[in-house]
Amino acid sequence: IRLLKNKIRGFLIQFPPWFKFSEKHVEQLISLLKEIPRNNQYFIELRDNSWFKPEILTQFVNSKIILNTTYKPNLEPFYLQNQKFYYIRLIGDRKLTKFNRIQREQKDSIMNLNDNIQKIRISPEIHEIFIIVNNHFAGYAPESVIYLKQNFGIPYLNFTTQKNLFDFLK
DSSP states (O other): OGGGGGGOOOEEEEOOTTOOOOHHHHHHHHHHHHHSOTTSOEEEEOOSGGGOOHHHHTTTOOSSEEEEEEEBTTBOOOOOTTOSEEEEEEOOOSOOOOOSSOOSOOHHHHHHHHHHHHHHHTOTTOOEEEEEEOHHHHSOHHHHHHHHHHHHTOOOOOOSSOOOGGGGGO
16 A cells, blocks of 8 residues: 555545435444544545435535545436535446447436536636546446547547556556
């Protein structure tokens, strides 16, 4: 972990889809957040739409606890206003089993993402926006990332060979 310390921006805490909003679950969530080390940043991923109301989220979201935005079937991507960091996950479902090419068009999700990024990136309060893509989103995460970078005008490298973790520690 020491080698990665300067590269870690935060830790993702995921909750399952059955963890729906209720007073009991709010209490459990707040209790958990009181126990975690304060010197780190955390991204909270709630996978049920019942949570996505500012009056609920402001009970536990703060400068160290960031609400994650998730693009996944049956889940509305929710952007909590006025966060300094945004952690966005494009994760899809688990129906795809081969991950060597784009197999699923995600035009609506990409348009929604683009519209929301344009709105939040103009805020002077924004420090960073993280977008994480997995293979289940469209079938091949590296190609999805290249598409996103092209869409946002971000330079990218096109790797011709598979890299391993140690290549990135140099």
